[in-house]
Amino acid sequence: MSESKNTWVQVAALPKCNFCGDAANYDGATTLGPWANMCEKCFAYYGRGLGLGVGQRLVLSLRDELLTDAQLNEASRIASIIKPAQAGLTK
Numbered sequence: 001m002s003e004s005k006n007t008w009v010q011v012a013a014l015p016k017c018n019f020c021g022d023a024a025n026y027d028g029a030t031t032l033g034p035w036a037n038m039c040e041k042c043f044a045y046y047g048r049g050l051g052l053g054v055g056q057r058l059v060l061s062l063r064d065e066l067l068t069d070a071q072l073n074e075a076s077r078i079a080s081i082i083k084p085a086q087a088g089l090t091k
């Protein structure tokens with residue numbers, strides 16, 4: 001399974017959150033139905049998790065060497081939040 005790869009997508013620029021207008025860090029299905037770009041806060045409220053067909057984290061492709069450490073820390077932090085919800089969705 002390559003599930004982890006499906007939780008990331010590299011973008012040249014972060015889109016705006018469809019809910020509040022902040023920079024969006026996620027593109028995914030919402031509890032309201034349609035997909036949306038979401039910032040971290042709105043993803044916590046409306047996001048349905050990360051994974052194929054559910055949601056993806058948007059990662060800036062610029063300066064990826066510099067971003068990698070921070071992103072890994074961020075990803076593991078978010079994974080600890082998302083995983084319980086994701087487990088509930090997939091099972």
Ligand SMILES: [Zn+2]
Pocket residue numbers: 017018019020021022038039040041042043
């Ligand atoms: Zn937002």
